Amino acid sequence: MSNVTDANCVPGATNFNKAYSRLHGYIAIVICIIGSATNSINIAVLSRREMVSSTNSILTGLAVADLLVMLEYIPYALHMNIKIGPQVNKNTYAWAVFVYFHSIFSQTFHTISIWLAVTLAVWRYIAIAFPQRNRTWCSKKNTTLAIVSAYVICPFLCLPIYFAMNIVQNEVTPHNNSEFAEDLSLPHNRTVYVLEMSKNKELVTAIMWIYSVILKLVPSIALSVLSTCLISKLTTTEQRRQKLLKRSIVGPNEPEKQCLAEEASARRTSRTDRTTRMLLAVLGLFLSTEVPQGLLGLASALAPDFFKNCYSMFGDLMDVLALFTSSVNFVLYCSMSRQFRCTFARLARRMIYATEEPAKFGTKLEPTTQVTGPL
Numbered sequence: 001m002s003n004v005t006d007a008n009c010v011p012g013a014t015n016f017n018k019a020y021s022r023l024h025g026y027i028a029i030v031i032c033i034i035g036s037a038t039n040s041i042n043i044a045v046l047s048r049r050e051m052v053s054s055t056n057s058i059l060t061g062l063a064v065a066d067l068l069v070m071l072e073y074i075p076y077a078l079h080m081n082i083k084i085g086p087q088v089n090k091n092t093y094a095w096a097v098f099v100y101f102h103s104i105f106s107q108t109f110h111t112i113s114i115w116l117a118v119t120l121a122v123w124r125y126i127a128i129a130f131p132q133r134n135r136t137w138c139s140k141k142n143t144t145l146a147i148v149s150a151y152v153i154c155p156f157l158c159l160p161i162y163f164a165m166n167i168v169q170n171e172v173t174p175h176n177n178s179e180f181a182e183d184l185s186l187p188h189n190r191t192v193y194v195l196e197m198s199k200n201k202e203l204v205t206a207i208m209w210i211y212s213v214i215l216k217l218v219p220s221i222a223l224s225v226l227s228t229c230l231i232s233k234l235t236t237t238e239q240r241r242q243k244l245l246k247r248s249i250v251g252p253n254e255p256e257k258q259c260l261a262e263e264a265s266a267r268r269t270s271r272t273d274r275t276t277r278m279l280l281a282v283l284g285l286f287l288s289t290e291v292p293q294g295l296l297g298l299a300s301a302l303a304p305d306f307f308k309n310c311y312s313m314f315g316d317l318m319d320v321l322a323l324f325t326s327s328v329n330f331v332l333y334c335s336m337s338r339q340f341r342c343t344f345a346r347l348a349r350r351m352i353y354a355t356e357e358p359a360k361f362g363t364k365l366e367p368t369t370q371v372t373g374p375l
Contacts, residue, residue, distance in 0.1 A: 009310035017313040024316040025081025028323060032070040032077070035327025039067040042330055045344045054143040055127075055279070058120045059329075061147040065112040066326035068105075073323065076102045081316075091192035096167045099195050103165065107215070108158040110322060114219045115150045117286045121226035124279050128233045157214060164207045168196045201304050208307065212297030220290045227283050230276055278336035285325045285332075293318050 042063040046056045079090060079098070123143070127134045172190040198204050296314070300307035333340040 009306075009313060013310060013313040017316075021081065021316060024320060025077045028077040028081070028316075028320050029074055031320065031323045031327055032074050035070045035323060036067055036074075038327055038330035039063045039070065041344065042333065043067070045333075045340060045347060048343055048347070051339065051343055054123055054138045054140065055120065057140075057143050058116055058123060058147060059333075061150070062113050062116045062120070063329070065109045065116065065151075066329075069109045069113075069326060070323060072102060072105055073319075076106075091194060093167070093193045096193035096195055100165060100167060103195070104158060104161055107161055108155050110326075111154045111158055111215050112150050113326065114215075114286060114290060115154060116147065117283055118219050118222050118226070119146045119150065120279060121223055121230065121283055124276055125226055125229055125233070128230070128237065128276060157210075160207045160210050164198055164204055165195050166198055167193050169193055197307070204307075205301055205304055208297055208301035208304075212294050212301055216290050216294030216297055220287055220294055223283050223287055223290075227280055227287070230280055234276055278332055281332050281336065282329060285328065289318070289321045289325050293322075 043060055045051060046060045046063065076099070079095060123138045123146075126137050130137070170192050172192050296306075296311050296318075300311050334344065
């Protein structure tokens, strides 16, 4: 059976799936717990008054979407990948509905993250290509409208996924219980509910086209084009800054005021470039996970049997890569943004001081509660 499946996929796909599926639940839960904490910190820091900006507002919206995906994935991983009780008890109708909900919920909020990343790239390109129009085009009102639009439109884009799956009722008996063979106490007859792809191949193919093209490849192409434009602008800006620095050094006859103005402009441009490089790293992480998913989805649309024979073998790996991508933004912000580090440090000190204050207050009261008696 393994050889037949591998013939329609890459060699060793079945063995890889069996080996990795034993670890996936634990890896995913660790990433989700860490990612939930880091995204919560991102939200707390980026929403501070001193951090308010159009870029940070989009990053906050992105962190909210990533946080919701991770919080919801924890019970899913516990249910699907970690054996807690009898396998047959995991296939109740309620759990089938939850898995159905998970498939739609996770894809919806992940799509929101992707399109917010595209919005972030557009806003950043405007900031460095049209700085004189940045305040107008990327105003607080337009930024809020873009974030709300992503949260409203993306659920409609993901709506076709709702029709791709069905909850199927099966009757388990001693003769067809291979899936639940580990449950020695399995009753003779038991009704189980499983989530299966629709039998309508034309419908599934159409949904795969929507998934691969609209939800994956279109935003990936947009991110690639915008990232290329940003890199090009960075290169041009760097060359212009080098010329300004040479003029301020070589031109001793120029007024000192002009030299200082050029140096100040160079410093401002340098800060802008650091922010752009940080955002390019975020966009690169998105592309590293979205492009493979989009290509595999496209292959599934072109060859309907590819999804069952190959895509599903790497589904868990794709999930954990997407979760990892959504959890490391905090590291990028800390390593590449001094303002983020300083704001996070102030927030952390304030929280630590708030927890230590009651203890100090209690210790101050102790000497005043002495009981005196006769000597």
